[in-house]
Each structure stands twice: as C-alpha cells, then as structure tokens.
Amino acid sequence: MxxxxxxxxxxxxxxxxxxxxxxxxxxxxxxxEAGGPGGGAFPFWLSLVMALCAxxxxxxxxxxxxxxxxFFDRETMRSVVAVAVALVVTIxxxxxxxxxxxxxxxxxxxxxxxxxxxxxxxxxxxxATPIFLFFFFxxxxxxxxxxxxxxxxxxxxxxxxx
Amino acid sequence: xxVLSLLADGFATSLSPLNLMIVLLGVTAGLFxxxxxxxxxxxxxxxxxxxxxxxxPSSAIILLAAIYYGAMYGGAVSSVLLGIPGASTxxxxxxxxxxxxQKGEAGLALIAAATASFIGGTVSVVLFTxxxxxxADLALAFGPAxxxxxxxLAFTTFVGLGGDDVLKTIIMICLGLxxxxxxxxxxxxxxxxxxxxxxxxxxxxxxxxxxxxxxxxGEVLHTIETSKSAPQVTPAKxxxxxxxxxxxxxxxxxxxxxxxxxxxFFVGMLPAAGATPASLMAYGIxxxxxxEPETFGKGNxxxxxxxxxxxxxxxxxxxxxxxxxxxxxxxTTALLLGGMVMWGLMPGPMLFIEQPDFVxxxxxxxxxxxxxAVAINLALIPLFVWALxxxxxxxxxxxxxxxxxxxxxxxxxxxxxxxxAAFGFGxxxxxxxxxxxxxxxxxxxxxxxxxxxxxxxxxxxxGNVFAFVERPLSATFICIALLFFILPLLKHLRKVxxxxxxxxxx
Numbered sequence: 127m128x129x130x131x132x133x134x135x136x137x138x139x140x141x142x143x144x145x146x147x148x149x150x151x152x153x154x155x156x157x158x159e160a161g162g163p164g165g166g167a168f169p170f171w172l173s174l175v176m177a178l179c180a181x182x183x184x185x186x187x188x189x190x191x192x193x194x195x196x197f198f199d200r201e202t203m204r205s206v207v208a209v210a211v212a213l214v215v216t217i218x219x220x221x222x223x224x225x226x227x228x229x230x231x232x233x234x235x236x237x238x239x240x241x242x243x244x245x246x247x248x249x250x251x252x253x254a255t256p257i258f259l260f261f262f263f264x265x266x267x268x269x270x271x272x273x274x275x276x277x278x279x280x281x282x283x284x285x286x287x288x
Numbered sequence: 289x290x291v292l293s294l295l296a297d298g299f300a301t302s303l304s305p306l307n308l309m310i311v312l313l314g315v316t317a318g319l320f321x322x323x324x325x326x327x328x329x330x331x332x333x334x335x336x337x338x339x340x341x342x343x344x345p346s347s348a349i350i351l352l353a354a355i356y357y358g359a360m361y362g363g364a365v366s367s368v369l370l371g372i373p374g375a376s377t378x379x380x381x382x383x384x385x386x387x388x389x390q391k392g393e394a395g396l397a398l399i400a401a402a403t404a405s406f407i408g409g410t411v412s413v414v415l416f417t418x419x420x421x422x423x424a425d426l427a428l429a430f431g432p433a434x435x436x437x438x439x440x441l442a443f444t445t446f447v448g449l450g451g452d453d454v455l456k457t458i459i460m461i462c463l464g465l466x467x468x469x470x471x472x473x474x475x476x477x478x479x480x481x482x483x484x485x486x487x488x489x490x491x492x493x494x495x496x497x498x499x500x501x502x503x504x505x506g507e508v509l510h511t512i513e514t515s516k517s518a519p520q521v522t523p524a525k526x527x528x529x530x531x532x533x534x535x536x537x538x539x540x541x542x543x544x545x546x547x548x549x550x551x552x553f554f555v556g557m558l559p560a561a562g563a564t565p566a567s568l569m570a571y572g573i574x575x576x577x578x579x580e581p582e583t584f585g586k587g588n589x590x591x592x593x594x595x596x597x598x599x600x601x602x603x604x605x606x607x608x609x610x611x612x613x614x615x616x617x618x619x620t621t622a623l624l625l626g627g628m629v630m631w632g633l634m635p636g637p638m639l640f641i642e643q644p645d646f647v648x649x650x651x652x653x654x655x656x657x658x659x660x661a662v663a664i665n666l667a668l669i670p671l672f673v674w675a676l677x678x679x680x681x682x683x684x685x686x687x688x689x690x691x692x693x694x695x696x697x698x699x700x701x702x703x704x705x706x707x708x709a710a711f712g713f714g715x716x717x718x719x720x721x722x723x724x725x726x727x728x729x730x731x732x733x734x735x736x737x738x739x740x741x742x743x744x745x746x747x748x749x750x751g752n753v754f755a756f757v758e759r760p761l762s763a764t765f766i767c768i769a770l771l772f773f774i775l776p777l778l779k780h781l782r783k784v785x786x787x788x789x790x791x792x793x794x
Contacts, residue, residue: 134721138459145466148481152473162746165473165480168739169466176462179455186455197720202513209512210713213505213688217705220692229689236688241681251682259693267341269697 128187130197135183142177146170208240224273226256291417298648302656307350310343311653314351315660316668318358323672324683325366326511328375329359329603330620334499335687337627338694345631346646350653352627353607356620357409357657360563360603361665364401364596365672368394369522377563377599380571384584384591391587394524398669399534400592404545406662408597411549412556412604413654420640420651423612427637430613432748433756435741437765439734441772442615443727445560448772452724460718464728467493468735475743488703495626495733497695497704498711502725503619504691505712508684510719515680526669541593544574548597555598556605559730562618563602570598604654611635611647614737619726622733630698 146169153164154171198206212235219228230252237248263269265287273280301307321332332355340348363378368385381401388397430438446457470481471492482489538545548570555566574594575584584591606617607624614636616622628635633643640647695708719725749755757763 130721134717134723138463141463144483145481148483152476152478152480156751162743162751165476165478168742169469169481172462172466176459176466179459179462182455183459205512206509206716209509209684209688213692213709213712217692217702217709220705221702225693225696229692232689233685236685237681241679241685243679243681247682251685255686255689259689262339262342263693263697267697269341269700271693271696272702 131187132184135180135187138180139177139184142173142180145173146177149173205240209236212236212240220272220274222274224276225271226260226273227276229256229259291421294421294644294648295417295652297645298650298652299655301346301645301649302350302653306343307347307649307653308656310347310351311354311656312660312664314354315358315361315657316664318355318360319362319365319661319665319668320672320675321355322359322362322374322378323365323676324362324678325370325372325374325515325676326507326680327359327683327687328363328377329356330375330499330618330623331503331507332356332359333620333623333627334496334503335690335694337496337499337623338697339690340627341697345628345633346649348631349624349628349633349646350650352624353650353653354657354660356603356624357600357654358661358664360409360600361402361405361661362672363599364405364592365398365665365669366676368397368401368592369524369673369676371522377567377602378595379564380567380595380599381592383571383595384586384588387585387587388589388592389522389524393587394522395526395530395669396534396537396589397592398524399526399531399666400538400589401596402662402665403535403538404541404548404593404596405600405665406658407545408549408552408600409604409654409658409661411546411597412553412601413651413658415550415553416604416608416654417651419608420612420647423608424637424640427613429761430637431759431762432741432744433759433762434765435614436738436745437756437762437769438613438615439738439741441765441769442559442734443731444769444772445558446724446727446730448560448775449558450560450724450727451565453722454776456721456723457727460723460725460728461731464498464731465735465738467498468732469739474736474740475747486703488701488707491699493707493732494699494704495623495729496630496698497707498732499623499626499729500691500695501708501711502715502729504687504694505708506715506719506725508687508691509712509716511680511684521673521676524669524673526666531666537589538593541590543577544570544590544594545597547573547577548594549601552598552601553605556602557609557617559606559609559615559617560726561602562606562726563599566602566605567595567599570594607654611639611650612637616730616733619729622730626733 149166149170152166154166156163212232216228216232233252233255237243237251263271318332321327333352336355340351363374364381366372366374367378367381368389371382371386373379373382385397443461447454450457470489473480479490551570552566555561556563571591571594574590575581578590606621610616610621610625616625625635633646691708692705695705715725745755756766
C-alpha cells in the first residue's frame with residue numbers, strides 16, 4: 127500500500143508536469159491590458175498545486191512507516207487485468223471489425239470464459255444484446271455505431287429500417 | 289400562495305401521459321439499479337444518461353431524477369437482503385436491516401425502509417418547494433464574483449467536511465479543474481491542453497466521458513475485486529398482515545423520522561456531505577436518543593427507519609442548490625447538471641424565470657416519483673429477490689457494453705470511448721488508493737463556470753483582486769470558504785497540542 131501510494135503520487139507529479147508543459151503555450155501570468163490572468167494560468171497554477179500536494183503525500187509516506195495490506199493480491203490483479211485487457215481489445219476491435227462483432231466477442235469471452243456460465247445464458251445474451259443495441263441506437267435514435275469492415279453487410283438492414 | 293399555483297401548473301406538465309410513464313419507468317429502473325450491490329444512483333445516472341436522447345430534454349431530466357429517486361429507495365433492498373449496501377448511501381441501513389433479515393423479519397425491514405424513504409422524500413420535497421423560490425430570488429442578485437465565491441465554497445466543503453485525506457482531496461479537485469480547461473480557452477478562444485495534438489481534445493472533455501469512465505468502468509473493476517463469491521440472498525415474502533404490522537410499527541417512529549428528514553435535507557445540500565453522512569448521522573441520533581440504545585445493531589426497526597428517511601431527504605436536498613444556484617449538492621446532481629447544460633437548460637435562478645414549466649414540472653415530478661417509488665418498491669419485492677440472484681459476471685458484462693456504446697453515442701467519436709477506458713482504469717486505481725472521486729466529477733462540471741466567473745470579474749474590475757471581497761455576498765462566501773479550508777489545519781493543530789500536553793503526563 128505504501129509503495130502504491132508513492133507510485134501514484136509520482137504518477138500525479140508526472141501528470142502535473144505534463145499538464146504544465148502544455149499550459150505554458152498560452153500566457154500563464156497576469157494579462158496587463160485586459161486585466162486578469164491569461165488563458166494558460168488556470169491549468170498551470172492548478173497543476174502546480176496538484177504537484178505540490180503529491181509531493182506532500184510522497185514526503186508523508188516516507189515519514190510514517192506502517193505496513194498495511196498489499197495493494198493488490200494476486201487473484202484480484204489477475205481478474206482486474208483480464209477484464210481491463212479485454213475492454214481495451216474490444217474498443218480497438220470496434221474500429222476494424224465493427225461494434226457488433228467486437229461486442230459479441232467480448233460477451234462470449236466474458237460470460238463463457240471469464241464468468242464460466244453455461245451456453246444457454248451466454249447464447250441468449252450474446253444474441254439479444256446486439257439486437258437490442260441495433261434497434262435502440264440505429265433504428266430509434268438514428269445513431270450509427272461503427273461497423274468497420276462489416277459495413278456492407280448492414281446495407282440490406284438499413285434498407286429495411288430507414 | 290404563489291408557490292401553490294406554480295406547483296399546480298407543474299403537475300399539469302408532470303402528469304401528462306408521457307411524463308407519467310417516464311416517472312414510472314425511471315423509478316422502476318432506479319429501484320433495480322439501486323438494489324444491485326455496487327451500483328448506486330450516481331452509476332445509474334451516468335450509464336443511463338446517453339440513452340435518454342430518446343425523449344425530449346425536459347422529460348429526460350425528469351427520467352434521470354426519477355432514476356435518482358428510485359435508486360435511493362432501492363439501496364435499502366440489498367442492504368437488507370444481502371447485507372451488502374446497494375450503494376454507499378445505504379450503508380447505515382445494513383446495521384439493523386441485516387440483523388432483522390436474519391431474524392426472519394426481512395419483509396418487515398423492507399416495509400420499514402420503503403415507508404421511511406417515503407416520509408423522508410415527502411418532507412424534503414415539501415421543504416424543497418418552500419425554499420426553491422426564495423433561494424432562486426437570492427441567486428438573481430449574483431454576479432460573476434458571487435458565482436466564483438460560491439463554487440469555491442462548494443470545493444472547500446470537501447476539504448473541510450469531506451472526511452477524506454485533505455491532500456488527496458485537493459489533488460482531485462485540481463485534477464478535475466485542469467481537465468475542465470481542456471479544449472478552447474473560454475475568453476480568448478485559443479486551443480489549450482490539446483494532448484498529443486489529437487483533434488478529439490478540441491471539443492474538451494465531456495463530464496459524461498469522465499462519469500461513465502469513473503462510475504461505469506471504474507465501478508465494474510471495483511465490483512470484480514470486492515465480489516469474488518456470489519452473495520447469499522435472504523428470502524423475503526410480503527403479506528398484507530405484515531404490511532399492516534409494519535405500518536403500525538412505523539407509526540411510533542414519527543420523532544425519529546422527522547429528525548431524519550430535516551437533518552437529511554439540510555446535510556444533503558452541502559456538496560461534500562450528502563446522503564451517506566446524513567444517514568449515518570440520523571442513525572447516530574436515533575440511537576443516542578433511544579430509550580433502549582442497546583437494541584440497535586441487533587435488528588431494531590428504528591435503526592432502519594432513521595437512515596432511510598435521511599438518505600432520501602438528502603437526495604432531494606442536494607437537488608436544491610443544483611436547480612436554484614447551479615451548484616450541485618452531490619455527484620449525482622452534478623451529472624444531472626451536466627445533462628441539463630448539454631440539453632441547453634442552464635440551471636440557476638434564470639431557469640425559474642425563463643423555463644417555469646420545466647422547473648415546476650420537475651419539482652412536481654418528485655412528488656409523483658415519491659408515490660410511485662413506494663408503491664412499486666413494495667409491489668416488486670419478490671422480483672428484487674429474484675434479480676439479486678443475478679451473477680455479477682452477467683451484470684458487469686452488460687454494464688461494460690453500455691459504457692462503451694453509451695460513451696460513443698453522444699459525440700460519435702471513438703476518441704471518447706478510449707478516454708472512458710482511461711478514466712475507468714485511472715479512477716479505479718485512485719479510488720483504491722483512497723482518493724475521493726466525488727470532488728473530481730464536481731470539479732469537471734463546475735470548472736468552466738469557476739474559471740469564467742473568476743476571469744470575468746477580474747476583467748470587469750480591471751484586474752482588481754479585491755473585487756471578490758468588496759461585495760457583501762461574495763465576501764461572506766469567501767470567508768466561509770476560507771474557514772472550511774483551514775478547518776483541517778485547526779483540527780490537526782489541536783491534535784498536536786493535545787499530544788504535547790498529555791505527553792509529559794504519560
């Protein structure tokens with residue numbers, strides 16, 4: 127926990143520095159003529175406050191020596207990372223093979239492999255979810271989800287519903 | 289009574305068939321969302337918000353408010369039946385709700401929770417109606433200086449009253465404010481903080497993206513961690529004789545319930561406090577004023593009634609500053625505020641003048657939602673028992689899909705979906721390291737207002753920094769804000785001093 131606290135504090139300092147690097151593109155000081163601070167001032171000084179607080183947390187973590195529970199236990203780490211990776215892969219796939227293929231693959235993995243559910247439940251949900259999404263978003267709201275290379279297969283469906 | 293006629297007009301809006309249906313739908317959805325362990329009103333509103341494009345804006349807000357309302361009722365269900373709070377706001381309900389269920393009185397506990405929620409909700413909606421107009425009138429006198437001071441006050445309540453680590457709270461407020469500046473500078477119109485020159489950042493970071501990331505994806509990851517085994521559902525059945533017995537038992541608890549309602553309403557108005565501390569405080573008061581405090585924690589019906597009145601009253605209370613001042617009283621109302629801005633309904637005093645139909649429609653819909661929630665809650669108890677058996681892996685998978693698709697729908701950019709994933713992972717880690725998430729979301733929603741009012745004031749006053757303390761109202765707000773800010777320092781100082789005094793004696 128102590129180590130994680132320090133790593134996160136360091137991460138926040140790095141993030142603040144990154145924000146400040148971008149913020150100085152606009153004036154960060156007092157804008158003499160117009161009155162008031164320039165466009166970069168708000169993000170710059172707030173990032174600085176953020177960095178200072180993170181430094182405070184860092185210093186504090188070295189002053190108190192207490193051993194708490196580990197931040198991650200092995201099992202949690204495995205399941206959380208598995209889901210996170212699956213989510214990233216799904217989002218990446220959406221651009222190439224389209225939302226419908228990616229979501230079906232995600233549900234298959236999540237329900238059958240990760241959740242270890244039976245085929246009946248898995249099958250029911252993997253079929254029902256895309257159908258619901260299609261009717262809710264595309265037909266009712268007229269919001270087209272990304273299709274990627276599967277776009278041509280949807281043309282007959284568009285013709286039927288629009 | 290001008291208020292009454294306005295309210296009557298409001299009912300004309302909220303009792304239209306469409307809005308009535310929406311209230312029923314929202315309350316039912318909210319009840320289920322609230323009942324699911326891990327999902328509370330804030331998660332429900334975040335996930336459902338993108339789906340509300342299906343109805344007109346004013347009805348969409350009524351729908352979200354109804355979900356908010358229903359979720360407050362629903363939170364008690366899993367507290368009683370699973371012993372796991374359905375949302376953090378229902379933590380105090382587990383203290384006595386769970387022992388009651390174990391004694392075989394699950395039905396009675398649920399009746400108590402529903403009735404108490406109804407009382408708390410009704411009292412606070414009446415208070416809301418009475419306070420709304422005076423507060424909005426007061427807010428009409430606000431200029432940019434007051435707006436800035438008020439936003440500052442909202443943030444300092446997190447520092448002074450939030451109860452989380454002060455440094456971590458300040459970091460989250462700053463992070464939210466910095467993220468809110470991404471996009472085009474409000475005054476000069478120049479692009480700023482366009483990370484990696486990605487065009488997606490020109491439009492800024494939508495509150496919705498952060499909320500879905502943190503409260504959708506982040507919450508799922510958190511649930512995966514905390515719920516490794518399927519929970520044990522206590523069966524509950526409801527008979528009319530039990531209902532009569534429950535109502536009779538509640539009839540003795542008027543004192544507890546009125547304290548809970550008033551306390552909840554006023555605590556709920558504070559941005560940092562809200563429903564969770566309000567319910568814990570109400571529980572504490574009920575126990576300490578009780579004639580038999582030793583029965584608390586062992587299944588005393590009063591221990592269910594007190595927190596449930598308070599958390600429902602608080603949820604209405606936190607709507608009051610959001611609607612009248614434009615300053616949300618809780619993360620959920622921050623999302624409602626973001627949603628209203630997205631639909632062009634700018635909360636604040638002008639809304640009462642420009643859109644009275646909408647405002648009073650919304651307020652009167654709270655009355656309808658309250659009646660609907662108590663009836664649906666009691667009627668659907670068998671269904672809740674069934675729904676709570678749903679495995680987490682199914683729930684989480686569906687929530688993640690909704691996060692992806694719901695995040696894509698408003699802007700139709702994959703950029704936002706990637707940001708949602710990033711905020712989800714970041715939010716999960718930060719939450720695990722005890723960083724509070726509510727100030728982050730509030731800061732992102734209020735950031736543009738804060739920066740705009742700050743810079744507008746300075747431009748109007750030719751850079752005179754004392755402009756903020758020259759006007760009486762804004763000076764008062766700034767003073768209270770400073771007080772909240774130094775409160776943790778004073779507490780710390782007292783601790784240090786006391787240690788010094790007591791040290792030699794040991």
